Amino acid sequence: MGDEPNPTLGDQVVAFIEERCVYGPGSLKGQPARLNSDQKFVLYRAYEVWPLGHPRAGKRVFNRCGMSVRKGSAKTELMAWVAFCELHSEAPVRFNGFESDGTLRQGRPVADPYIPLMANTKDQVEELAYGALMVICQEGPDADLFDVGLDRIIRLGYDGEADGKAVPIAGAPNARDGARTTFQGIDEPHRLYLPNHKAAIETMIANLPKRPLEDPWMLSCTTAGQPGQNSVAEDEYFEAEAISRNEVERPAFFFFHRQASDGYDMDQFDDRVLAITEASGPDVAEWSDIEGIASQWDRPKADKTYLERVWCNRWTQMAAQAFNVRKWDALTLVGEVIPPRSRVTIGFDGARMRDATALVVVDIDTGFAQLEGLWERPEDADDDWEVDESEVTQKVAELMKRFRVERMYCDPPHWNNTVGEWSVIYPDKVEEWWTNRTRPMVNAIGAFIEAIDTGRISHNGDPDLSRHIGNAGKKLTNLLDERGERLWILGKLHPTRKFDACMAAILAWQARMDVVSKPPEKKRGGRAARIR
Structure with a gap:
């Protein structure tokens, strides 16, 4: 096992998304989905399983995953595409055995999926991942496999009966549904900081082991939040830092974070362009109006702290740091x-x-x-x-x-x-x-x-x-x-x-x-x- 990468269903999931998914609301609505390199990387890691010969062979390596990227990086789209795969009756999202050489067989779909998608308020859920999932299910090539409503999306079985569902929630799943969770998505967790929000997340995490045959997991997608607000996103960021310092013995949390590094002078236009470009990554930067974003700092009374947080994806604003790191x-x-x-x-x-x-x-x-x-x-x-x-x-x-x-x-x-x-x-x-x-x-x-x-x-x-x-x-x-x-x-x-x-x-x-x-x-x- 050593330094060899773990086997992953990520390549199969990536192929499925680009074959069967479309874009949600926006300029590309209904067009075939295309994943950028960061999104592909996250999916490859999220769908890793332990290799043949490991005590947990075939089980998911990470039962929690997080993606933290700057505003406008299609993170909500990614959440909806993953939820679509987890709901779909043909998606290769679960381990289905090894070949004789230790490689993975074609993955299988989830049996009787239950997928809560959580955000700050019900309206935000419907505007974000759940709303995108509705469009994907309605306008994609497999529209006949789903019964789409504002309060649930039902997967239809071969007999036309309900065979699983995705639901929008603004609190924890109820006791009955909580025990059925197979995948759960947390949209913009930097907005979840109230005690009831955090209690809901803890309840949802506690529900994950309840269906071991379906190897449940959780994905959160966010932009950096307000430092010191004690949000769910901030908790995840600090947990990831502790993992990177080897302070967690057996981490089961994968976290992808892309930001502008320290040392840019955000009062200088050219530095802002470089910082936003770095925070975007090569694929997102290619289609973004970087200079248009950078010019927002020059507006009278612009909230520069907010702009740096969302466009550079930084928890720590550079102007507030004592030293140029x-x-x-x-x-x-x-x-x-x-x-x-x-x-x-x-x-x-x-x-x-x-x-x-x-x-x-x-x-x-x-x-x-x-x-x-x-x-x-x-x-x-x-x-x-x-x-x-x-x-x-x-x-x-x-x-x-x-x-x-x-x-x-x-x-x-x-x-x-x-x-x-x-x-x-x-x-x-x-x-x-x-x-x-x-x-x-x-x-x-x-x-x-x-x-x-x-x-x-x-x-x-x-x-x-x-x-x-x-x-x-x-x-x-x-x-x-x-x-x-x-x-x-x-x-x-x-x-x-x-x-x-x-x-x-x-x-x-x-x-x-x-x-x-x-x-x-x-x-x-x-x-x-x-x-x-």
């Missing part, structure tokens, strides 16, 4: 480490219980920054979770032994006694540096930005340090710069986004700046020599 990434020196016995400074920041605690080391001679310790509160931690003080203290001792530490700046809140003990053990090295002092913090951030802009700082690309750099946002102060603009310090972009390692890096850099700017001390004593 693209510039930071460009300073990566892969594989580099600070040699032992190097002259260094250290930054320490964190909270014992709420967020994270971090140690960052900077080489004084080269400006190379290195994350040396990170203790993060797990998302599912108990209320009494706390960073192990002994681990942090042991790490500090190890750094003091490995390097020639010139100075260590520590933000003392939550660690007052510990920092005090370190200052006794390592006199003339450990110093308190309070980050709640606005003017010194503004200056320290400015020095860090200048180091990034000029390339004076570098790093090894540690993903945790880079993540914390990207998580740091701007918190405006009442102080003004020479141009009359409000100065800012660091703040959270999102309640769950930690940036303590970023703060530790700033403190380590500030310590380095203070060391290199200090004139060398004159040596005392020594032998006198006559100079001729």
Whole structure:
């Protein structure tokens, strides 16, 4: 099994869609369906099954899948096409055995399908995936196989009787229907954030294992939502991030997300064009009016935060980020480490219980920054979770032994006694540096930005340090710069986004700046020599 790709029914499903589906409402209504490369990729992954010889051979690899793409990428169309296949009496959407060489046989249709399609309100369901599915069933080549209504689409059996159905819902399926789910679609889950919405989704997920012979699954299609709203889409995005960090032991969730990367200046038209193009992907960009979209930023009173979210598919707006992550990434020196016995400074920041605690080391001679310790509160931690003080203290001792530490700046809140003990053990090295002092913090951030802009700082690309750099946002102060603009310090972009390692890096850099700017001390004593 190793690195070999899993067998998939995706190729069969793709072929079926392009042979039997049409476009829903819109300019292409009724025309034959054509999938773009992103949609094909999602379908290939969504219909993967475990290979021959696996304990779960033939079972679905993912029982939940998500697709997150920018506005206007035909994601609702994809949802409707998948629902059509899951409802169709001839679609090859379920495992039907292996050939002798381990390849898949032609897939089979679902027996007695029940397909709830959920959105924020009933009207939105009918306007989105369910409405598209109605058109696909009515105007496609297989219209005689369905009985289409506003409140249900029935699959007709060979005897003309009902043999399964799809329904629009704006809440959880009722208890009777919930046990019958074979596929369920969640349309625009960034709009689902109320407690009853989230309870409905949990109920729907809990229903998935109830018909194991039909291997039920769920698909959600969305655009990035409002950060901090605690929507279903935001939950899925964070879950996918945790999977990418290998924090989930046996993931059963596949998530496809395409966005504009960090570092574009959205005040510049050319940068907006590049960002939207990147977020679109090659196929969608080819038929999109990218420049027309980019020009929307220039409208008076345009909601630029909204525009960046929906057209760049970004949960984090670039204007709100403290640092240019693209510039930071460009300073990566892969594989580099600070040699032992190097002259260094250290930054320490964190909270014992709420967020994270971090140690960052900077080489004084080269400006190379290195994350040396990170203790993060797990998302599912108990209320009494706390960073192990002994681990942090042991790490500090190890750094003091490995390097020639010139100075260590520590933000003392939550660690007052510990920092005090370190200052006794390592006199003339450990110093308190309070980050709640606005003017010194503004200056320290400015020095860090200048180091990034000029390339004076570098790093090894540690993903945790880079993540914390990207998580740091701007918190405006009442102080003004020479141009009359409000100065800012660091703040959270999102309640769950930690940036303590970023703060530790700033403190380590500030310590380095203070060391290199200090004139060398004159040596005392020594032998006198006559100079001729």
